[in-house]
Amino acid sequence: MLLLIWKSLLxxxxxxxxxxxxxxxxxxxxxxxxxxxxxxxxxxxxxxQRMGADIVIVPFGETLEPSLLLFGGAAANSYMPKxxxxxxxxxxxxxxxxxxxxxxxxxADCHDIGTKNRMIGYDPTSDWILAPWLKKAHKTELxxxxxxxxxxxxxxxxxxxxxxxxWYNIIAIAEETGTTLDYxxxxxxxxxxxxxxxxxxxxxxxxxxxxxSGLISTILVKVDNDxxxxxxxxxxxxxxxxKPIVAAEVKKRIADQFTVFAILIGxxxxxxxxxxxxxLFSRFYTLTWERQAEWGLYLAFGATGRDIxxxxxxEAAVVSLTGSIIGLLLGSGxxxxxxxxxxxxxxxxxxxxxxxxxxxxxxxxxxxFTGLGALAAWLPAYQGSRIDPSTVMTRGExx
Amino acid sequence: xxxxxxxxNIEKKYGDDVIISKVSFTLAKGTAIAxxxxxxxxxxxxxxxxGLLQRATSGNVLVDAIDIGGLDSYQLANLRGQYLGFVxxxxxxxxxxxxxxxxxxxxxxxxxxxxxxxxxxxxxxxxGLSHRLDHKPQELSLGQLRRISLARALLLKPxxxxxxxxxxxxxxxxxxxxxxxxxxxxxxxxxxxxxxxDLNLANQTDQTFHLENGTLKPIxxxxxxx
Numbered sequence: 001m002l003l004l005i006w007k008s009l010l011x012x013x014x015x016x017x018x019x020x021x022x023x024x025x026x027x028x029x030x031x032x033x034x035x036x037x038x039x040x041x042x043x044x045x046x047x048x049q050r051m052g053a054d055i056v057i058v059p060f061g062e063t064l065e066p067s068l069l070l071f072g073g074a075a076a077n078s079y080m081p082k083x084x085x086x087x088x089x090x091x092x093x094x095x096x097x098x099x100x101x102x103x104x105x106x107x108a109d110c111h112d113i114g115t116k117n118r119m120i121g122y123d124p125t126s127d128w129i130l131a132p133w134l135k136k137a138h139k140t141e142l143x144x145x146x147x148x149x150x151x152x153x154x155x156x157x158x159x160x161x162x163x164x165x166x167w168y169n170i171i172a173i174a175e176e177t178g179t180t181l182d183y184x185x186x187x188x189x190x191x192x193x194x195x196x197x198x199x200x201x202x203x204x205x206x207x208x209x210x211x212x213s214g215l216i217s218t219i220l221v222k223v224d225n226d227x228x229x230x231x232x233x234x235x236x237x238x239x240x241x242x243k244p245i246v247a248a249e250v251k252k253r254i255a256d257q258f259t260v261f262a263i264l265i266g267x268x269x270x271x272x273x274x275x276x277x278x279x280l281f282s283r284f285y286t287l288t289w290e291r292q293a294e295w296g297l298y299l300a301f302g303a304t305g306r307d308i309x310x311x312x313x314x315e316a317a318v319v320s321l322t323g324s325i326i327g328l329l330l331g332s333g334x335x336x337x338x339x340x341x342x343x344x345x346x347x348x349x350x351x352x353x354x355x356x357x358x359x360x361x362x363x364x365x366x367x368x369f370t371g372l373g374a375l376a377a378w379l380p381a382y383q384g385s386r387i388d389p390s391t392v393m394t395r396g397e398x399x
Numbered sequence: 400x401x402x403x404x405x406x407x408n409i410e411k412k413y414g415d416d417v418i419i420s421k422v423s424f425t426l427a428k429g430t431a432i433a434x435x436x437x438x439x440x441x442x443x444x445x446x447x448x449x450g451l452l453q454r455a456t457s458g459n460v461l462v463d464a465i466d467i468g469g470l471d472s473y474q475l476a477n478l479r480g481q482y483l484g485f486v487x488x489x490x491x492x493x494x495x496x497x498x499x500x501x502x503x504x505x506x507x508x509x510x511x512x513x514x515x516x517x518x519x520x521x522x523x524x525x526x527g528l529s530h531r532l533d534h535k536p537q538e539l540s541l542g543q544l545r546r547i548s549l550a551r552a553l554l555l556k557p558x559x560x561x562x563x564x565x566x567x568x569x570x571x572x573x574x575x576x577x578x579x580x581x582x583x584x585x586x587x588x589x590x591x592x593x594x595x596x597d598l599n600l601a602n603q604t605d606q607t608f609h610l611e612n613g614t615l616k617p618i619x620x621x622x623x624x625x
């Protein structure tokens with residue numbers, strides 16, 4: 001019977017391909033949206049859990065988009081005096097603060113590790129960001145030749161990385177956070193300052209603001225649970241010329257944008273699939289009547305009405321299954337393509353969905369859409385199964 | 400038990416129109432009968448009733464002594480698969496399948512797969528079509544289509560073979576060839592019913608009936624005179 005189903009579909013290949021194509025397009029859109037949305041949601045969640053900063057303070061006049069600063073790994077060579085840290089720490093409602101020092105975009109000696117990667121110097125006395133990974137490596141702080149790499153920093157050697165002519169021991173590779181940290185190379189504050197002080201392109205900055213040893217790039221702030229975050233932001237601005245960015249607001253804005261995006265594009269994908277299922281229903285409904293003589297012939301052979309129904313449902317299921325599989329393959333490409341495109345226009349917290357998640361939605365899509373395809377053919381199959389066998393004697397030629 | 404198929408007082412009406420009226424006859428093993436009559440006279444309807452493709456308005460149809468009156472559609476389908484082979488007026492081949500697959504198709508529905516492919520090839524070879532196994536119906540001549548249709552009907556060696564105008568539209572040589580193939584089944588123990596306008600074919604059967612005004616009447620040939 002499977003051969004009969006397959007041959008019949010091949011015989012009507014243009015009709016079959018049309019439906020397979022429309023199902024595939026719809027599923028590709030639905031799959032890619034689900035994957036991107038999952039990546040963004042996981043990124044949001046992880047950034048909340050692992051970044052641990054409620055407010056990120058950058059120097060006043062910093063022009064980079066907050067989303068790029070928080071999630072895109074952009075190099076921000078802007079600095080402010082380190083004395084501001086004590087002023088911020090004194091603001092009421094603040095639980096803890098830790099400064100960081102950003103270097104420029106990096107290139108490794110042997111291999112370009114990409115302009116998105118930057119070196120960040122951290123303060124071991126107040127840091128809580130690196131602490132879990134240092135603890136895992138049984139260390140309390142990083143030496144000047146040690147580095148912790150963000151999850152998305154490319155590495156070619158297992159334990160070492162060469163940056164600007166110096167070899168560093170890789171102490172740990174941090175777990176994905178969905179934030180700028182994923183693109184960062186974390187070193188001691190001293191080391192970060194040493195690296196930039198020898199960079200001639202930043203000489204004008206040091207002339208204007210003083211040596212790197214007296215500067216910081218950002219202050220990460222955790223607020224008390226019961227603190228009014230707007231009041232804290234306002235008080236921070238009183239301390240000095242600084243630009244506080246409320247991480248939750250940036251994340252919420254991005255989440256809202258993605259929700260609208262997912263509803264719009266996902267809706268288009270769902271409508272495409274729905275249209276193709278209606279197309280499938282209409283095609284099989286028509287075919288059931290057009291092929292009455294063929295069903296009559298099968299009944300004359302000894303087929304039961306149930307067999308006829310199975311042939312019709314089987315054809316619909318094969319079309320849906322083929323469309324689903326092709327759709328998933330297209331969807332994988334669309335997922336990668338749309339991600340690249342989205343990242344070019346908007347920085348957002350993103351964690352690649354796990355293979356388990358992708359496999360489970362792929363299997364789910366195959367089961368659901370093959371089932372829906374078979375369901376769309378149920379009425380035609382029911383009617384086909386009730387066809388009068390004598391039609392084989394009276395109807396015209398077969399299609 | 401020699402009787403394969405028996406009709407008892409079969410009547411078929413469409414509304415008030417009586418198509419078949421009180422028809423009775425029996426078909427024994429190894430015999431062939433022909434039914435002739437005007438077009439639209441109910442021959443195909445009668446054949447459909449014999450083939451369990453439609454039910455009579457009244458009367459009894461017995462297949463191998465089984466009265467089909469109380470059987471449901473599933474049981475009827477089983478009986479058709481076990482007892483009946485059809486040669487239709489048009490070849491009725493499935494265009495998506497090759498010649499070999501068309502011959503094998505009935506076996507797919509009644510799950511008789513053992514060596515069926517070889518048997519189908521043997522039949523097509525017997526009908527001179529061994530070089531056309533992989534051809535689709537649209538690539539074959541009318542005569543070839545008819546022979547494939549015949550091979551399909553014979554594949555499962557059905558005890559009862561029903562043929563509806565099997566030589567219609569065929570040239571005399573091809574008609575003779577198809578008739579010979581059909582009647583060969585009789586020598587293998589099958590009962591053959593042929594609905595035809597072809598008197599030459601009817602003459603080769605054991606008994607010819609004339610269906611007129613819904614009534615089946617035997618024709619007695621005067622062989623001495625002919």
